Amino acid sequence: RASARRTGRVQRVALLAGALLAQGTADARLFADLRAEDLEPREYELCHIEPISGCLSEFNTGRFDGAQMHRSMDFENETQALLRPPHVRLLLLLTTVWRNFQRRRLLRGALKVCRRFVDPSQVVWRFLLGEAPSWLMRRAIEEVAAHEDIMLLGGPDELAYSHIGDAYELHQANPEITKIVLAIRLLLRTLRFDYLLVADDDSFVNIPSALELADLLPKERVYVGNMIDTVPQRYDEASQRVKAEYTVNLYLRAPSKVPVFAHGMGFVLSHDVARLLGDMGLKLKSRGNDDMLMGLWLRSVEHMYYLHYWPMFIDHEEFGSPFSRPCDVTSVVVHRMTPERWRNFVPSECHLCGPAALPLDTVDDPPPRPAPKGPPATAGGSPACLQPEDLACLWRPSAEVVAAGEAACLGACQREARLNSTSAACPESICYALCQAPGPRNTLCPRIPRSVGYARPQHPSLVICIFGSAWADVRPRASLRSALRSCTAKRLGVR
Structure with missing residues (x-):
């Protein structure tokens, strides 16, 4: 065998x-x-x-x-x-608006210093911005040309709202939450990351501490920040007012109006949660505070890690809010920063607990563009009449809302002026006159031709996407833009 x-x-x-x-x-x-x-x-x-x-x-x-x-x-x-896209350990998305040049400058300088203490390839940050207003266009172009950390996402840049007592009413989707979702959608195609940290431009982000925090976290279904659990309320008959409900039995049984969410000063999400927001965010509710909406969106995710690491996400001590704490060198995010508070930054150690030794940043941001005041401008003592086709070219929203009535149009005009979104070609002095309905009372446009109407289309008739342009192609863009405006002015209200 x-x-x-x-x-x-x-x-x-x-x-x-x-x-x-x-x-x-x-x-x-x-x-x-x-x-x-x-x-x-x-x-x-x-x-x-x-x-x-x-x-x-x-x-x-x-x-x-x-x-x-x-x-x-x-x-x-x-x-x-x-x-394969490059891989980073931590992605920072920093919400901002165009007029906050000083905030971005201070935060960008601190991030560059703190990145030296870690592997630079492990962290990437981006400032999220919408459309630049015309009065800031020159400074915006200079900043974009000088730095590679700007994401131009289009759409509204600032929140539009009106006050109702001590509350406010939103007129559109919150631009901050929209910019976050759009940035995630774009970056998922070109960048792989383990964790996402979202913060405001008036915050200090300690990159070494943030990476140390990432090493402590689970890899999936992570939601980290200074968590807020809103207290249920009830109407008290005796005092005839709304009171917070702290009775244990009633508190446990009372549904909270707002879910648990991380304070907007800063929060961390794992990659899978960020991908979920990128896929679904544009279809979810978007009128409200961005931090509260984030908690509202994530409340339906099963087995989510809600990690209340409040000592790491704080308001600055001098701000004096319930979230303020004394300075701590291990803090990840310190909110409510000002130029004076940035003087305590210690570049050699990347924290804010030093003496006020740095020079004060005195380059202020440009002041907000003032709202129009006073009567319409006159030429030679008499008002100059605008043709309807010129009206659409100067300020398009006026053609869309004029049919709603003079009062509604006036409110829209004032809101547009406050948000600095009127066209540079439209003098502020005629903003009020543009809000008058066409007719004998309108000193600028007493009549309109029958061939021109004010009907607002339900959706754009045509969307033109122009690509292949570089920053240096200023003149070709100006010529094309002028031609497009001239053509769209032939029909009032065309978008």
């Missing part, structure tokens, strides 16, 4: 050797039609500097299709590595 087993092993070895020799012969026949230099490995990086045809020719030599597949497998891993 032992001899038979040895004979069997010898036969199996012989068969295996024969198969290998046959495979070698087959490989020799497979590549017999190729040149010797074609079989030598090449540096794949050369394809970045060679013409495309030069790289493709290597994979199209030979008469047998299997040859291309056999040789391309050697480069598969390298190809995937080149196409």
